[in-house]
Amino acid sequence: MTVRIRKYSWQLAPADIRNIRQTVFVEEQQVPPELEWDDTDEIADHYLVVLPDNTPVGVGRLFSTLEETAHIGRMAILPAHRGKGIGKRLLRHLVSEAAGRFSELRLSAQEHAIPFYQRSGFHVCSDLYDDAGIPHVDMRCLAPQLLSNAFGTRQAPMLLGEDRDAWLFHSEQTMTELMDSVVGQARQRLWLYDRLLDHDLYDRLRLRELISTLARRHRLSEVRLLIHDDKPLVKHRHRIVELMRRLPSRIELRLVNDDYPVGDQPFLLVDREGVVFRHDFYKPEGFAKFSDSGRVRLLAESFQRMWDVGKSSLELRELPL
Structure with a gap:
């Protein structure tokens, strides 16, 4: 009409x-x-x-x-x-x-x-x-x-578990908007694998609030952060660290163990449907999907293997309160 x-x-x-x-x-x-x-x-x-x-x-x-x-x-x-x-x-x-x-x-x-x-x-x-x-x-x-x-091109756009189309990104702004849209719908699980917790990407106020909300939602909430380099966390006094200390049973960080195979492409997984995948550690290029259980399952298996042999962070352990 x-x-x-x-x-x-x-x-x-x-x-x-x-x-x-x-x-x-x-x-x-x-x-x-x-x-x-x-x-x-x-x-x-x-x-x-x-x-x-x-x-x-x-x-x-x-x-x-x-x-x-x-x-x-x-x-x-x-x-x-x-x-x-x-x-x-x-x-x-x-x-x-x-x-x-x-x-x-x-x-x-x-x-x-x-x-x-x-x-x-x-x-x-x-x-x-x-x-x-x-x-x-x-x-x-x-x-x-x-x-x-x-509008007009997608059904239930950006709805976790419903939107099956890929959202491509080639800029940090688009990537963070898609990341927040996925994380904001998490009900239980957030698994993140990256080279480091880049300050501009992961220490944003909105993302911290979304992670905090998920971690506090219920006793089964689970946030796992798996990275290669933890030194910037200490150097920049990353506020995610403060969140981890307040919610130690819900948010955990480990370092990859280079003695075992590790992935060369970063990703973020939400529950069993959502994924934000980058083609390179150093570029904001990749895709997000809000309903891709098959891909999430494969990436989760890879994440779990790296997590099981991962190491705790000595830098964070020695960081003064």
Whole structure:
């Protein structure tokens, strides 16, 4: 269906935007008015979806409270116009509006709408919670620009266990976005093999937070870091080391044993589906896959062999607290 999407500030927004939200949220879903109308409206960009004859059919808003994170919210399509792809068009328009300006997109999804958002590249990142009497989860996208570029060409883009296509990368920025998108969906296991824990690549705030979240998730969480050179960890006072010391039973580091065969290509494995693979230790070139159990199994076997004969780090053992 052909639609147009118009952007407004709250001060200049037509009454249609308020009317649609009133109809869908307050009247249909019984959201209390004092929760529906909040201060965020004043700082948000508001979007109105209209048909070719200018009939208003849907709304959404986009706002930011952090420099690198934007929030999508208050998406609503009038009952008579649902099931026609209008919601998907609106969501993807909002993603495209944010792409290039923000490195993360978040939204709060009603439980029944989770598959809708997953099909457009968002993954669940919280437990279920109650909001205005309705079950919700938080969802996010950690690579809005990549997602925007992929619309129309991929099914369930960047969704762990679902997206079977390869994502190629030739730059560090694309590589880190894909890495974060894979790690951000880990439920239990993260195994990393590299020459060293490069500061710019692995000591980023977002990645540390993702690893910390995984390590604290439950008692079976497992983060294994297998590297060749541990001296930069001490020289740069890598903050991953601080995380390891707080969670020693969940995060472990070993050095490869050169007396045994070792791999010459770095990789990162998440659970039994996700992989980020580089062709060379020294170049940000390779691919990411979000659903490739066969490749992950083979790489995991290689990792396990190196891990079993690996050595503990004397540098870290002697590092003062």
